[in-house]
Amino acid sequence: MKKLLILTFFIFSSATLFAQAGLKKGEQAPSFTAVDNNGKELNLKALLKKYKAVVLLFYRGQWCPYCNKHLQQLQDSLQTLTGKGAYVIGVTPETGENINKTVAKTHASFSIIQDKDYKIMKAYDVNYVLDANTVTAYKKYGIDLDQNNGNTDHMLPVPATYVIDKSGKLVFVHFDKDYRNRASVKSIAEAI
Structure with missing residues (x-):
């Protein structure tokens, strides 16, 4: 339990050090192909x-x-979201092999993109680089970002969620630097 609390402190501390603000509701969503x-x-x-x-x-x-x-x-509410006419996409820096592990753990059947060069993360202003102390703390707890992401730059996204309407506008934004806070399925569905 003590190790988990220490890891949580390091993870939360690193999340408060970066300046990204994410895109705002009403802005035009950056286009991408992947x-x-x-x-x-x-x-x-x-x-x-x-x-x-x-x-x-x-x-x-x-x-x-x-x-x-x-x-x-x-995934559990995917039919609710797709039933309202939405297409769901996950974006991550992790390798294809690790995306497969994510799918195995979560049973995610929606599209997941490996944002290897961070173009999408940067376009949506969610990218940040972990400091060396946090990377070391992660390694102590068995989290090897070099292996997980297939590189050594230690870039991660803020776990943000956007709903983009047919006109390309952001009609819902959940951007919280506290990695523990996530958009509820209900709030996402209401925005569609």
């Missing part, structure tokens, strides 16, 4: 022509219990 975990090419503009909305969520990795819980909640 390939998901199933090899499907996703283009935001094309998705918005086909669907009423896109739910875009950023998560840190399969090692994060808060991310896994949120992804599981979204």
Whole structure:
């Protein structure tokens, strides 16, 4: 329990050190094209022509219990979201192998994008770099970001959620630097 409290302190401390503010409700969503975990090419503009909305969520990795819980909640309510005309996309810096671990843990059947070069994370202003002390603390608890993300730059996203309407506007934003706070499925569904 003491180790968990120390890890929570390090994780929360690192989250308060970065300056990202995320995009705001009413702003135009940055467009992107990427390939998901199933090899499907996703283009935001094309998705918005086909669907009423896109739910875009950023998560840190399969090692994060808060991310896994949120992804599981979204999966459990996926029919509610898709029934309202939404297409759900997860964005993460983790490798394809680790995305597969996330899918195994959460049973996520929605699209997940490996944002290897952080273009989407940067466009939505959710990216930040962990400081060396936090990276060391993570390693002590078995979280190896180098292995998980396939690089050594230690960049993660704020676990943010956006709902983008057909016009490309952000109609819902949940951006909270406290990684433990996530958008509820109810609030996401109400925004669609």
